[in-house]
Amino acid sequence: MKLPKFVVEKRSHLPVWLRVLLPVFAILLSFIFTSIIILFAKKNPISAFYNIFYGALGTRLGLMETIVKTTPLILTGVAVSLAFTGKFWNIGAEGQLYAGAFAATWVGIMKLPLPSPLYILLEIAVGFIAGALWGVIPGILKAKYKVDDVVTTLLMNSIMIYLVTAVLEGTWRDPVTSWPQSIMIATNAEFPKLIARSRVHFGIVVALVAIALVYILLKYTKLGFEIRATGSKSEAAHFLGINTTKTIILTALISGGLAALAGVGEVAGLHYHLTENISPGYGYTGIIIAMLAGLNPIAVVLASFFFGIIITGAQYMSRITGITSFIADVVQGVILLTMLGMLLLQEYRIRRAK
Amino acid sequence: MKEFLTAGFLIGLLSATLRMATPLIIATLGETFSERSGVLNLGIEGTMLLGSLVAFLVAYRTNNLWLGVFSAGFSGILLSLLMAFFTVTLGVSQHVSGLGITIFASGLSLFIYRQVIGSPSIPPTVTTFKTVAVPLLSKIPIIGPILFDQYALTYIAILLVPICGYILFKTNFGLSLRAVGENPESADALGINVYKTRYVSLMIAGFLMGIAGSFFTLAYFNMFLYGIVGGRGWVCIALVIFANWIPSKVLLGALLFGGVDALQLRLQAIGFNIPYQFFLMMPYVLTIIVLVIVARRASYPSALLKPYRRE
């Protein structure tokens, strides 16, 4: 019996239902692969996943914590989405987040006599600028010297984290506890809590506003058009008069600033001081979010919430099942890979050859 | 200041330089194969970490260090097959595939370690490799302790340099591999199997990267820690470019970066005023500077980053 031959051919356009289905399918596939790994650890995957979702959504406390975790993810997710749209491969969201956290702490521990709203605005502004500056360095290197942005943004992460660690172990070391963490920021610098008896803070508002702004930027503005055109085909964009150098630099600036806001929120809204572990890799998760969301700002909210569930739920689940919460990291990695595979289906279709 | 100028300090420093360069040499040689065939493998950091974990667990369970080393190499091959599946068979973005492999392998390493070992108050250790002094040669003043009293893996790393150079430039396989990395269409038109060649080069790369990882837990250190690879995988990515994809230059670059690493440790021990993190930063800053200088004249394998599909 002759097997039917399959033909792989390029798609002419992507139907909307497929665009939504592919990430879902990627997630399901990743759950299957992760379950296999859990089985190898002689544990029950169904119980694992059930507890992840229950832990994140089933209780009020869990839901609130999920929102707390989602907050920085939305910001890194949209930062990376914007960057990728302009084909600026910003793998440095983690370092930019640290830059924002660093700047916000610096402002916060100055204990300035400002009314709270103004202080908060100052933290956000300074944090954004810090991240923008940190992100624009690789941007300039790419735009002007054609240096690979993936590697440079990656290296900048390590540099910033070492910088922060050095300061925390040095001049900012808490004199009372002697631990490598900063003193608390001024109370008037703290983000207000939004929901009583929870840790949900103003940062989620900042995140959602950022989403709206990026959406409008990309869809309706001149700069947004230039970013999309440069990202799509920079050679043609350059030929057709778009200043691609300027566009790449602006993309890097804005992306870096957005990622930094995630760090601002973690310091000013959640921990109130800076520690070495202010981010367990939110910058990298942002990359996965961006891919899952297809670089669409609205979808970023959904994807971020999904990962918020996984991260929060994994903590709960690990207490119940004895499976280490590091399974969340495994899930993240697998989703990235399965989504990558799904992207192929986005470009090509497989059908039977006649 | 005087501490620096003693012979003891310098010999110790140079000896440590060679030591710390070992994983860099091995992993970078692996990445060189990968990139010469046209695939940028950002999975190197994760592969090294998983390699270090596998080496540790196998050595811990079996008390056989060399088995640990080879298991690490084998884990590297498995990861590289995954990488090859995505970048060669599916032809998707090499950047993202590599990152995905690193994120996945890193997560898997942590997961396996915690799941298998748990969180004991005293983390388990292994008895590491001992350095092997070459008879006679290691007695030569100054040079002896630096070059001839090192771990076996270090000697292997140094030997790998000319071996890899020979394979790349003097064998038929190397010629085909380089052709695939420069112009896969031409290679294909001559009957060279581009896919198979890339799979093989990635497997070689994965094997070497895994072995490099084993160095961390079986020689340099005696246990597994989350940050044990500490970003050196990314340094290797830059090292390949720094070395212009030539094995002999990989050795030079690795010694330079290894030297900075070794220096930083010693300065910490002395109680130098500048925070040690600034020295840890140095390889990364140096790398970025190198990338800028080299970007102008880099002779990239022309097909790097482009997936190959035949109609």
Add this chain to the structure above:
Amino acid sequence: MEAVVSMRGIKKVFPGVIANDNVNFDAYRGEIVALLGENGAGKTTLMKMLYGMYSKTEGDIFVRGKKVEISSPKDAIDLGIGMIHQHFTLVNPFTVIENIILGMKENGIILKLDDAKRKVQDYMKRYQLYVDPDSKIFQLSVGEKQRVEILKVLFRNADVLILDEATAVLTPQEAENLFKTLKILKDEGKSIIFISHKLYEVFEISDRIVVLRNGKVIGETSPTETNIKELAKMMVGKEVIDIVSEKSKKVGNLIIKVEDLFATSKRGHMAINGISFEVKSGEILGVAGVSGNGQKELEDVISGIKKPHSGAIYFNGQNITGSSPKNIIDFGIGRIPEDRMESGIIGEIPIYENIVVECYDSKPFCNAFFLNYREICKYAESLTSEFDIRTPSVNFPLRTLSGGNIQKAILARVLSREPRFIIASQPTRGLDVGATQYIHSKLIEARERGCGILLISEDLDEILNLSDRIMVLYNGKVMGFADKSELSREEIGLMMTGTKKEALNEVA
């Protein structure tokens, strides 16, 4: 006599197009058989199936009487079939020897370059194909590179050689050398399959001619049985009526003046070696020459992509040397780029965005930061109907358009801004007759409105038909200017290969 290669009932389908339909084709020992047809007729596709680079949808292939399945170039090479491609398949940083022996299992594990060199030199002598074996490919001229390609094939003991548009990048002199080589090979008993769309060549060199049109075999003939005009008719299917413009009656002021221009190529060598010319309003200046003689660099400099090494460009008296693409656009210069897909369009974004991409930052398409999409779509829709661009909607990504419609969209973008000067590079390459005629008529229309046009084209007929004046480039220098109908086709051909206009009488 039995055919060495026999293809029967060959069909090849790509998404949306039937590239070959029930094609029968034979090649015999000791002959040169030409595969003649327009761009897109299916010649290369057919041969790529013989060489294993494409899979066939239907049909059978017989080699020396036995049915075979050729699923990769390796299979073809093992059967003694070799292909010399239109775009060279050489590895640039490798030497000639390395390229020739690449991939051969006879190499063993360790390379023996000296042995290989000796063998290659034997072949060079046997077939009179000389190249320095140790030089690297990027150092070679186009003709030399082709010789390496042929040596590659012969080194693998090919009996059947497929040449795909082999003279496309050669000067007439190099082409003559190639024909000499082909005759030597034919006399040795090899089968040569010569793909070409150039009637004159095919007529000169082939023993048999097979004509393809739209993927089907139209007929088989030989130079003794037919003439050029009939061949052309078979190729195109009808009496070819080229649009031939009359000499412009309204030549006006000086619009573009280029003075002593020098510019380097991507490789670093000086590709434009001091050229000067003028274009006036209402005239078309055609730039004739074999591709690779500075045309690309000229296009890049005038388009704003490349800064010249030295020299000056004036537009309406203003010095615009070294301007950026944006400035060039704002000056009112229209550009139709040679590389449509890479420079001319952004395929993934909608048609309407492509239409306004050069002018989106002026009213009425934008105000302050925001784009006025309603105006943009309206504009795009009106242009789409005016230029007869076939698309279900202006919202679709531009890459969904066919080749001819893509070029019409580019034309619409350029002409709608009523430029004073247009530089058009290979504007009808790869387009069918209908689209070509449309583009030509639009260019003439623009000229009638007072536009000055610099027309760069490898298609000498296009240049001869449309230009009011012709400038011939060779090695980045101007060999001479000629008015329409001043010189014969042969004379221009001589100029294209290095004869200066003043020296024409001596050569003829």
